[in-house]
Amino acid sequence: MSDYLVRGTAADDSIRLFAAVTTDLVQAAHDAHNTSNVATAALGRLLTGGVIMGSMMKNETDVMTLQIDCAGPIKGLTVTVGAVCSSNDGENTDGSIYVKGYCKNPAVELPLKENGKLDVGGALGAGMLTVIKDMGLKEPFSGQTELVSGEIAEDLTYYFATSEQTPSAVALGVLMAPEGGKVLCAGGLIVQLLPFAPEEVITKLEEKISTMEPVTEMLKKGSTPEQILELMFSDMNLKINDRVNIGFKCDCSKEKVAKAIMSIENKDIEEMISDGKNIEVNCQFCNTTYNFSPQELLILLENKKSLN
Numbered sequence: 395m396s397d398y399l400v401r402g403t404a405a406d407d408s409i410r411l412f413a414a415v416t417t418d419l420v421q422a423a424h425d426a427h428n429t430s431n432v433a434t435a436a437l438g439r440l441l442t443g444g445v446i447m448g449s450m451m452k453n454e455t456d457v458m459t460l461q462i463d464c465a466g467p468i469k470g471l472t473v474t475v476g477a478v479c480s481s482n483d484g485e486n487t488d489g490s491i492y493v494k495g496y497c498k499n500p501a502v503e504l505p506l507k508e509n510g511k512l513d514v515g516g517a518l519g520a521g522m523l524t525v526i527k528d529m530g531l532k533e534p535f536s537g538q539t540e541l542v543s544g545e546i547a548e549d550l551t552y553y554f555a556t557s558e559q560t561p562s563a564v565a566l567g568v569l570m571a572p573e574g575g576k577v578l579c580a581g582g583l584i585v586q587l588l589p590f591a592p593e594e595v596i597t598k599l600e601e602k603i604s605t606m607e608p609v610t611e612m613l614k615k616g617s618t619p620e621q622i623l624e625l626m627f628s629d630m631n632l633k634i635n636d637r638v639n640i641g642f643k644c645d646c647s648k649e650k651v652a653k654a655i656m657s658i659e660n661k662d663i664e665e666m667i668s669d670g671k672n673i674e675v676n677c678q679f680c681n682t683t684y685n686f687s688p689q690e691l692l693i694l695l696e697n698k699k700s701l702n
Contacts, residue, residue: 413619448475464521469498518544567610644680
């Protein structure tokens, strides 16, 4: 099953629904960063939440960044969605949504919790979640909340309630093989109540959420995002509106790195040239390394001077 998400409504459009399978993109993130199991679970949850939240943005040029700064051994995570496109030219030509991200300490290891689950909350500890939405306005929107558990789904639920005043239920999951770094399944679900939802709908939704199976359990059984929504909302006038392909992909390139090098001071570029050695620049989001020879640096410096 390739990664995708579905968007829908229920209860006469008073509930917004999003469900996704993200196994491949979480595996791609693991492979790019060589993350431990607990780091893969933490980053995978934030990537999944981020790509679903990105599907809520109105314009293809909108960019959303989710950043966690925390005191736990993972030290922090960053995920960006909406800035990457299939052609790397600023146009989302295939209608897909791409996400990229990294954690500051990908090698973090912790004992399993008493229930045998990965200790994502322990990896994060206390901290802050910041959501930044760049929608092409003069100033990007920024909302910040404290982490309530470090389990990420609960933290995003709290963010929606406090920063966006949208009652939401968020479920995120990553199931890892005990060894070998294999992602067995990953996915997520976000359910949001709209302001006109009647009281009986709210009550029924609360009952459904309280008895819902973990997302990874449903995915492990072979359920698709559509089937997950049907299982929960078939008796509430469920409408599935569309399906969107999603994936882990970075928009970095040697050309973009070259522009970044040109932005530093001339004397610093000259110093790198005089060292006579190649320099390496690493992209945090996908761990790709770009090499520049002294001759390439000289050309960049000359181009920079010609523009001034």
